[in-house]
Amino acid sequence: MFESKYSKVLTVILVIVMVAIIGLLGFLGYEYYQNYIVTKDTSDFVDNFEGEVADGGPTENGNGDENNDETNPFDQIKDANAGGSSSKKVTYKGFGVLGTMEIPATNFKYPILEKVTKKSIETAVAFLYGSGVNQPGNTVIIGHNYRNGLFFSNNKKLNIGDKIYITDNSGNKITYTIYNKFEATPEDTSFYQRDTAGKPEITLSTCTDDSSARLIILAKAE
Numbered sequence: 738m739f740e741s742k743y744s745k746v747l748t749v750i751l752v753i754v755m756v757a758i759i760g761l762l763g764f765l766g767y768e769y770y771q772n773y774i775v776t777k778d779t780s781d782f783v784d785n786f787e788g789e790v791a792d793g794g795p796t797e798n799g800n801g802d803e804n805n806d807e808t809n810p811f812d813q814i815k816d817a818n819a820g821g822s823s824s825k826k827v828t829y830k831g832f833g834v835l836g837t838m839e840i841p842a843t844n845f846k847y848p849i850l851e852k853v854t855k856k857s858i859e860t861a862v863a864f865l866y867g868s869g870v871n872q873p874g875n876t877v878i879i880g881h882n883y884r885n886g887l888f889f890s891n892n893k894k895l896n897i898g899d900k901i902y903i904t905d906n907s908g909n910k911i912t913y914t915i916y917n918k919f920e921a922t923p924e925d926t927s928f929y930q931r932d933t934a935g936k937p938e939i940t941l942s943t944c945t946d947d948s949s950a951r952l953i954i955l956a957k958a959e
Contacts, residue, residue, distance in 0.1 A: 889943035
């Protein structure tokens with residue numbers, strides 16, 4: 738009798754453990770799949786990025802028409818300029834794009850979105866402050882640290898001397914070299930405005946792993 742009850746208890750415990758293991762593996766598998774999809778989408782976007790193109794030029798479907806596929810991250814919107822003509826401005830999943838960023842040291846390839854909103858920085862990295870992508874002066878770009886490899890999660894692995902490549906909407910690609918890396922309080926913005934001697938610089942900002950501070954990386958154009 739005792740042994741029978743003992744066996745039933747062991748069976749229940751074993752079932753619970755197995756269910757927990759299957760659930761954990763399912764969760765990890767789903768997270769891996771989601772990370773893979775995000776990384777592939779952003780990498781494909783960067784690899785195909787050409788910036789703004791003249792109205793009527795080729796689009797993703799190759800016939801000069803706007804691509805209306807809502808699932809396609811290579812969407813475009815018309816942007817009228819002062820002269821009355823128009824260009825097609827690339828967007829990524831509905832957000833305007835200012836350029837793209839590549840960091841070989843961390844296999845980072847992401848579009849730089851033009852506005853910081855809750856949704857935009859859950860999609861890519863975004864422009865926060867400054868003179869503009871690849872423009873003289875400092876430009877601040879922020880991204881989440883989800884501690885899973887997405888967005889700026891791997892910024893902690895970057896070192897002074899590492900390269901960052903930014904391509905703007907004009908197709909101009911500039912190489913930046915990291916020259917400083919430090920932590921700051923979330924309220925500290927003193928380094929946003931700094932003398933760059935008339936050259937383009939960038940500031941990358943994200944949370945530390947424990948979210949108690951900001952990890953800041955400064956880089957200047959070569």
